[in-house]
Amino acid sequence: MIKLITGFEKTLYGILLFLLGIVLIASVMDLAYIIFTYIFDQQVFPLLENKEVLSIFSLFLLVLIGIEFFETILAYLRENVIHVEVIIMVAVIAVARKVIVLDTSEATNSHLIGLSLLMLSLGAAYYLVKRSNGLYPLKKG
Template identity: 40%
Template sequence: MRAESTMLEYIEKFEKIIYAAIIVMLMVVLVAAMFDLVVLLVKFLWEESPLLLEAKEMIALLGAFLLVLIGVELLDTIKAYFKENTIHVEIVVLLAIIAVSRKVLLIDPTGMTAFDYGFELISIGVIIIGLSAGYYLIKKAGIVISPDGIKKAE
């Protein structure tokens, strides 16, 4: 019995190390994404068309902003698991909604047939409806997943 508990302690420590490494790497990625966003903003506002953004530039900037937002939310999710040993399902579903929204903003219909473009939009719509329904149900139920199992948040 003692060997099992010792092994479980080692596994938990190993998991903590992995999560800490993921947090550090994600922080590096977030700094790079922020730098890219600043460079993009400066380039569009002062070099391309001074103080006037065109539609493609605005879409690129919004995509970069959402990418940073996705990274911050992912960091928050990993941090919450690292601290509390629970997965906040609500944050994960919200992260998926933001990622799909980014995809909608960045979709480029050039080079697609009308059928392919329509099919992609319908598919994205179905995903958004499913994620929104899941988010609503999770919010209503207050579900949290922990190592002890699925339970209702207090």
């Protein structure tokens, strides 16, 4: 019975991996289309506004988040282990994306403080996970 459930679970993960791959391919094609439209659709040298550049950066980071999710699912299928540091890095990229595209005119102080605390927490969590894996050992006196 356990083998049947494990096989079913791996099948679901495989389907998720396939669907995520399709979404990533479509996202990269969309990003390429947007970039080429900005560059080649204008008759003079394109001068991108700040909002357009931030929009492109946001799409890049969104694709990176998708790639990290893809890597997480793939690692689980290979090793039956979810790598916590990869999940934390996905969260760091997501928060960094939010900070990069944040419209400061609409952001409140509590919103900025919340994002700061979230980024500090994720940084501390990443450090602790890496240290527990032996990559950042404590210095001995």
